[in-house]
Amino acid sequence: MKLKIATIVGLAVAFSGVAVAQTDVIAQRKAILKQVGEATKPIAAMMKGEAPFDQAVVQKSLGAIADDAKKLPALFPADSKTGGDTAALPKIWEDKAKFEDLFAKLAAAATAAQGTIKDQASLKANMGSVFGACKSCHDDFRAKKS
Secondary structure, three states, X not given: OHHHHHHHHHHHHHHHHHHHHHHHHHHHHHHHHHHHXXXXXXXXXXXXXOOOOOHHHHHHHHHXXXXXXXXXXXXXXXXXXXXXXXXXXXXXXXXXXXXHHHHHHHHHHHHHHHHHXXXXXXXXXXXXXXXXXXXXXXXXXXXXXX
16 A cells, blocks of 8 residues: 555656646746847847947847857757747747757857947848847747737
8 A cells, every 4th residue: 555655656746847847948948038038128229229329238138149049949848838838839849940940040140240230230230130030930939929
């Protein structure tokens, strides 16, 4: 009898660990994606003329975007398709190569922009590829907000 109870408890703990791990990875990716969003805000404000151009802020934001884009692919394991109030669409796991390629493109675009943006004009000229990578992922792999 004690063995049965121990087995049941052990299985319950093991399965709850999987659920916690799944929720944790979803929480991790949501936090990193939120950081990316926060990093884009001051750049978007500069592009709209709502904030003055600030080279240091641009460089810091682009560095954060590039670093975070490199971390994100690992945070979409197959066992994290649901739960944690995720907006991830099943298409992520159906076309994983394209999905991961978008993060690689985002990191590369942010890194390239870091090296070329020196003023307001170059900001506007170079941010399209960064924001375009974000938009592509949102359009194809993120559930629309209702």
